[in-house]
Amino acid sequence: MLYDFSQITGRDAYKLVVSTIVPRPIAWVTSQNTQGQLNVAPFSFFNAMAGDPPTLVLGIGSREEGGPKDTLRNILETGQFVVNLVNEELAKQMNITATPFSYGVSEAEKAALATTPSSQVRPPRLAASPVSFECELSQTVAVSETSTIVIARALACHIDDRYMLNAEKYYVNTPELKLVGRIHGAGWYTTTHELFQMERYTVAQWETENGG
Numbered sequence: 001m002l003y004d005f006s007q008i009t010g011r012d013a014y015k016l017v018v019s020t021i022v023p024r025p026i027a028w029v030t031s032q033n034t035q036g037q038l039n040v041a042p043f044s045f046f047n048a049m050a051g052d053p054p055t056l057v058l059g060i061g062s063r064e065e066g067g068p069k070d071t072l073r074n075i076l077e078t079g080q081f082v083v084n085l086v087n088e089e090l091a092k093q094m095n096i097t098a099t100p101f102s103y104g105v106s107e108a109e110k111a112a113l114a115t116t117p118s119s120q121v122r123p124p125r126l127a128a129s130p131v132s133f134e135c136e137l138s139q140t141v142a143v144s145e146t147s148t149i150v151i152a153r154a155l156a157c158h159i160d161d162r163y164m165l166n167a168e169k170y171y172v173n174t175p176e177l178k179l180v181g182r183i184h185g186a187g188w189y190t191t192t193h194e195l196f197q198m199e200r201y202t203v204a205q206w207e208t209e210n211g212g
Helices: 010-020 070-078 088-097 203-210
Strands: 027-032 038-043 046-051 054-061 080-084 131-142 147-159 164-166
Touching: 027 054, 027 070, 027 088, 038 054, 038 070, 038 088, 054 131, 070 080, 070 131, 070 147
Parallel strands: none
Antiparallel strands: 027 038, 027 080, 046 054, 054 147, 080 131, 131 147
16 A cells, blocks of 8 residues: 555554554653743654764654644753653553643642652653653754654763663663553553564675575
């Protein structure tokens, strides 16, 4: 089946994208406005786009009733935010923070989430999150009236000591993080239990196996 995106609605294009580009990691973003009011919200249009410097990217849509989401408003106002990752234990609380509360309402209070100060940015991080990235805005790209891409540099990374195999060598016990990701619509998520490993070929190995 061929779908020409220029011939279908944005809503239908969205359904195709989120049903096929999976799994998607979840950025559980903490941000603040200039008055210090805290906002917590999850986004699955998210990933790492560079390692040097560490660069994270978020895709943020508008509110259903129109206008920018609180997270984008706060990021534009302050230039700072924290990306917290979501494990299985925190999935229910993450889902609560996806509720479209009014601007200024603290999702952290609604979901009973404790916060702890960040080291280099003003917004706090979520204390229970296994991994948090303190971020500083690099630039935003408005791709439409309802969608904005946020590009940010990660200034610091907090990882719970329980998940470090060797802190001096930066080895993380990734499977034990038990992170969750987004799949398709209507509230579907996935765990990260089913893993498999494939070593990357060298040219010599490939030529040996395939006759040169």
